[in-house]
Amino acid sequence: MRFALLALAVALAAGCGGAATQQAADDSVVKVGAIISQTGVYSALGDDMEAAMRLYLDEHGGKLGGKPARLVVADDAGTPETGQQKARQLTLQDQVNVITGLIASPVAVAVAKEAAAQKTPVVIANAGADALGGPGVFRVSYTNYMHGYAAGRYAAESYGKDGAVLMGADYSAGTETLKGFAEGYAKGGGAKPLKQILTPFGKTQNFQPYLSQIPAEAKFLYVFYAGGEAITFAKNFKQFGYDTKLKLLTCQNITDEDVLQAIGADAEGITSVGLYSPALDNPENQAFTAKWKAKTGKNPSAVALQSWDAMSLIDQAAKRGGDLAQALGQVGEIASPRGPFTLDAKHNPVQNWYVREYSGGVNKVIATIAPEAS
Amino acid sequence: MSLLVNAFDGLAFGALLFVLAVGLTLIYGMLDVLNLAHGALYMAGGYIAYLLLGGASVSLGLWAGAALLVAALGVALGGVLSAAILPLRGRGHLDQALLTLGLAILLSEFLLGVVDRGFHTLPPPDGLDGSVLGSYPLYRVAVIAAGLVIGGIVYWIFERTRAGALVRAAVDDPGMLAAIGVNVARVRLSVMLAGCGLATFAGVLGLPLLNLRAGLDSEVLVLALIVIVIGGLASIRGAVVGALLVGQVQTVGVALAPELAAYLLFAVMAAVLLWNPSGMFGRAR
Numbered sequence: 001m002r003f004a005l006l007a008l009a010v011a012l013a014a015g016c017g018g019a020a021t022q023q024a025a026d027d028s029v030v031k032v033g034a035i036i037s038q039t040g041v042y043s044a045l046g047d048d049m050e051a052a053m054r055l056y057l058d059e060h061g062g063k064l065g066g067k068p069a070r071l072v073v074a075d076d077a078g079t080p081e082t083g084q085q086k087a088r089q090l091t092l093q094d095q096v097n098v099i100t101g102l103i104a105s106p107v108a109v110a111v112a113k114e115a116a117a118q119k120t121p122v123v124i125a126n127a128g129a130d131a132l133g134g135p136g137v138f139r140v141s142y143t144n145y146m147h148g149y150a151a152g153r154y155a156a157e158s159y160g161k162d163g164a165v166l167m168g169a170d171y172s173a174g175t176e177t178l179k180g181f182a183e184g185y186a187k188g189g190g191a192k193p194l195k196q197i198l199t200p201f202g203k204t205q206n207f208q209p210y211l212s213q214i215p216a217e218a219k220f221l222y223v224f225y226a227g228g229e230a231i232t233f234a235k236n237f238k239q240f241g242y243d244t245k246l247k248l249l250t251c252q253n254i255t256d257e258d259v260l261q262a263i264g265a266d267a268e269g270i271t272s273v274g275l276y277s278p279a280l281d282n283p284e285n286q287a288f289t290a291k292w293k294a295k296t297g298k299n300p301s302a303v304a305l306q307s308w309d310a311m312s313l314i315d316q317a318a319k320r321g322g323d324l325a326q327a328l329g330q331v332g333e334i335a336s337p338r339g340p341f342t343l344d345a346k347h348n349p350v351q352n353w354y355v356r357e358y359s360g361g362v363n364k365v366i367a368t369i370a371p372e373a374s
Numbered sequence: 375m376s377l378l379v380n381a382f383d384g385l386a387f388g389a390l391l392f393v394l395a396v397g398l399t400l401i402y403g404m405l406d407v408l409n410l411a412h413g414a415l416y417m418a419g420g421y422i423a424y425l426l427l428g429g430a431s432v433s434l435g436l437w438a439g440a441a442l443l444v445a446a447l448g449v450a451l452g453g454v455l456s457a458a459i460l461p462l463r464g465r466g467h468l469d470q471a472l473l474t475l476g477l478a479i480l481l482s483e484f485l486l487g488v489v490d491r492g493f494h495t496l497p498p499p500d501g502l503d504g505s506v507l508g509s510y511p512l513y514r515v516a517v518i519a520a521g522l523v524i525g526g527i528v529y530w531i532f533e534r535t536r537a538g539a540l541v542r543a544a545v546d547d548p549g550m551l552a553a554i555g556v557n558v559a560r561v562r563l564s565v566m567l568a569g570c571g572l573a574t575f576a577g578v579l580g581l582p583l584l585n586l587r588a589g590l591d592s593e594v595l596v597l598a599l600i601v602i603v604i605g606g607l608a609s610i611r612g613a614v615v616g617a618l619l620v621g622q623v624q625t626v627g628v629a630l631a632p633e634l635a636a637y638l639l640f641a642v643m644a645a646v647l648l649w650n651p652s653g654m655f656g657r658a659r
Contacts, residue, residue, distance in 0.1 A: 039588075043491040044493065044587075044588075197632065199632075200636035203593075205387070206383065206624065209380050209624070209625045209632075210629075212377075231493055231585045239509075240510070240511070259493055261429075261492075261494075263495075264497060265497075
């Protein structure tokens, strides 16, 4: 047994060493390593992510920046440990030029750390944690704070200056989004929210006891829930008749494509603030939604859009040539189905947010929230 | 007023948990098998019903028919599980736990492979999709009624019939039961089959309340385990009280102390265990 372990250790060390000596990477191919949840709780999002990346490559002749591209997909199983291990494998063994994907923030934090150690740039296609970043880390999705902040600005303008109640799942995405909302709302002249209700993340099967905490003087509710909790929340809100008592504004995840089918009729009329809608009227979006529908038969989700844009950013950067990590920061404006966006000094997107109302099977855009003039 | 609604809602979740947990506690008490596939059976019930009914709103008759068919499939799965466990008799809990956990993973991954890894749900059947007293969902009232009926039937069989007496005797003294000429293995098998049928039935009953998704199996398994730890092993009364208590903790308890919501259930479990380590109605073994 001990001998077997020793042999294994030797084999592993030899394997790593072997990979390290092949450092003279092949320059004629762009290798993209995608760390995606193919199993675990986020696997439904992972399927969309991989499909969108493959679709981008198919639509661009399998090339990024004019060079043949290879997509190497690794499963993070939703855990940081596995993510970090896969990042190591992708950089050392597969020698990818860039890592992308990354659904859950804890995984993204671990992967960004490992990638920085291996001097490989990272393009985040979903994870929203505010603190996530670094010189080689680029994000085409959004930060949780900005997601809530945009909604807060809009609420102050359209939902009234007082009577706000916030509700969300008690983990980083929830609390950061609600914090962003409170500050955006205050910036727009709104009063301090009456109450903030946090629910245990991933353990709440019934929101009725929490909904009963909403004070009677509340005028509207802003909520953050994603995935299964978004479905349960939307159904409970409607079934217990809260939709007749107070106005609701939600994060984009509550009416995103991954949950809409399961929410069914209870999603009708929900207003949300998000970075994308399949109904956006621009040529990039028309082309993108048509291709996505032809491939999957559904409307593209936010994750699908973000993953498409992650490949698009890598494509533009590879076109510029030179060091990819540097080029990623110099791309400038990116033409996206969500409308054009740029990356700020911290490599986070500066973009429009859209107020969407779900009706007749699609999130219709009813207002646009432009980035604040800096 | 809103606390009353919370208490009532707790009854609905308690009823669902009872239907799920009563099988688990009897299987443990009777066969001395900790069936970690119980959550996967619940999940299988939900997914099979979803496949049968296609996620659409259907009539109550069709719904009930599907639920009975799913319960029958659960009985069949229980048979498979019994056959799989048979070679491990007397090998201790750890081996059985590993086997049932492995089967649970196989079953749940198979279901996710057949349907997909996304979220699914089923609306309540026609006629039960409305609300009562202004704004309480009628379906939850129906879940309470279903829980009462099933609880009543289980209690009646257990306490008032010869079959129930055999089951109780097999828990207390299987050696003596065998000595008077009863086939104990058959009694054990029928408890296993009934428990598994109830688990898949609970999966259909809970479908409009808990979404189908990856990880549903372990989520409900943990709740069912907490119910039987609180109530005491192999006790129907324990399953009733444990399920109702868990239901109330997760509704009234959460409404009274929302900031403690994440810990409340485990705090109650710990308190019960400190008071009586074998649960409220459990006997020391």
